[in-house]
Amino acid sequence: LGLKEGRLITAEVKAPWVILQKGKEEPLSSAENRFPGIISRVTEGKQSTEFAIRISDGTEMCAIMSSHEARRLNVKMGDQAWALFNCFAVVLHTE
DSSP states (O other): OOOOTTOOEEEEEOGGGOEEEESSSOOOOSOSEEEEEEEEEEEEOSSEEEEEEEETTSOEEEEEEEHHHHHHHTOOTTOEEEEEEOGGGEEEEEO
């Protein structure tokens, strides 16, 4: 990667690898990365639904799941939720 001090690095996590967990309390999970936030957008389709979770620094993270599972979880705009993902889901980009 050519990592050097002072060089910009961006981390990307693909939405299908982000697990959405509704609730205020930190969930029990083996995921190394856990970010609390608020559901800021829901885009529902026939087959899949995308959720945007705004975390405390203003960053939006996206999670995508089947629309059937999304209806079962009953997650709505403004709900508190957690974005969870494992380290293998992170892709690093350098400038």
